[in-house]
Amino acid sequence: MKEHWTIGFLGFGNMARALAQGFVRSGFPGERMVACAKRYGRLCENAAPLGVRPVQTAAEVAAQADLVIVAVKPYLVEEVVSPLRGALRDKAVVSVASGVFFDRYEEILAPGTQHISTIPNTPVAVCEGAVVCEQKHSLGAEAFEAFTSLFGKVGLLEFVETSKAGAASTISGCGPAWAAMFLEALGDAAVKYGVPRENAYRLAAQMICGTGRLYLESGRHPGAMKDAVCSPGGTTIRGVAALEQAGFRGAVIAAVDAIEGK
Numbered sequence: 001m002k003e004h005w006t007i008g009f010l011g012f013g014n015m016a017r018a019l020a021q022g023f024v025r026s027g028f029p030g031e032r033m034v035a036c037a038k039r040y041g042r043l044c045e046n047a048a049p050l051g052v053r054p055v056q057t058a059a060e061v062a063a064q065a066d067l068v069i070v071a072v073k074p075y076l077v078e079e080v081v082s083p084l085r086g087a088l089r090d091k092a093v094v095s096v097a098s099g100v101f102f103d104r105y106e107e108i109l110a111p112g113t114q115h116i117s118t119i120p121n122t123p124v125a126v127c128e129g130a131v132v133c134e135q136k137h138s139l140g141a142e143a144f145e146a147f148t149s150l151f152g153k154v155g156l157l158e159f160v161e162t163s164k165a166g167a168a169s170t171i172s173g174c175g176p177a178w179a180a181m182f183l184e185a186l187g188d189a190a191v192k193y194g195v196p197r198e199n200a201y202r203l204a205a206q207m208i209c210g211t212g213r214l215y216l217e218s219g220r221h222p223g224a225m226k227d228a229v230c231s232p233g234g235t236t237i238r239g240v241a242a243l244e245q246a247g248f249r250g251a252v253i254a255a256v257d258a259i260e261g262k
């Protein structure tokens with residue numbers, strides 16, 4: 001990333017703070033980040049621990065930042081961004097607002113403004129995020145390099161077609177809640193058999209991280225990863241069968257159906 005870029009946040013709620021935490025953790029200096037929010041007092045409290053500079057208005061963010069992250073609720077994007085059309089014309093705009101994609105920003109921003117729409121998840125705070133990125137974007141080479149360098153340090157960047165971005169972000173954005181339920185369920189099972197809950201949660205959490213890492217590094221089919229742990233007549237395959245009898249796979253697909261509506 002170009003040296004001395006300043007990052008600006010329009011909105012400094014849960015997602016913006018998770019990103020800022022990840023950026024700081026990955027070595028980006030807090031003082032090169034500036035943020036605004038609706039309530040200035042609360043913003044100051046949230047910004048201070050990260051060294052992020054709070055400002056009173058969105059216009060100040062647009063004026064001071066090179067890369068501006070739109071992190072207000074989707075229904076507020078137009079209201080917050082429209083007045084900044086002129087100021088954002090020569091900036092790189094990165095949206096994290098769910099469901100607000102390229103074509104909508106083309107209507108809101110000035111013609112020629114460089115922008116990309118993304119949907120990150122909260123594990124960006126610990127640099128283990130998954131960031132759905134819309135394939136269609138208008139970042140030039142330098143801004144694209146700045147974006148991938150910055151966001152790539154806090155998560156995996158997955159570029160998808162606009163029509164697939166909603167379902168893709170359901171997996172990465174809602175998935176942490178489901179993974180946490182799996183974690184908790186494994187903890188309950190372990191406690192049932194006398195393993196202290198805190199030991200069980202740590203083991204289960206690392207198992208989830210490690211399985212994910214193994215997939216990402218090996219590219220091995222998930223079915224083959226499962227098979228590799230199931231010896232014939234062994235214990236793991238009994239657990240696999242029990243999960244399937246309880247409708248595990250169907251339950252996971254139903255969870256996505258509940259959101260995607262199919």
Ligand SMILES: NC(=O)c1ccc[n+]([C@@H]2O[C@H](COP(=O)([O-])OP(=O)(O)OC[C@H]3O[C@@H](n4cnc5c(N)ncnc54)[C@H](OP(=O)(O)O)[C@@H]3O)[C@@H](O)[C@H]2O)c1
Binds near residue numbers: 121
């Ligand atoms: N949270 C997630 O897991 C997640 C995941 C993917 C995408 N996103 C996207 O991230 C965006 C923000 O979500 P969030 O969960 O971070 O929401 P949030 O916690 O409610 O934060 C929204 C922020 O916007 C600020 N704000 C409200 N009106 C404003 C205005 N007129 N000008 C400037 N700032 C204003 C709020 O200020 P106050 O703090 O003063 O109210 C707050 O800092 C959404 O578009 C959402 O779709 C979130």
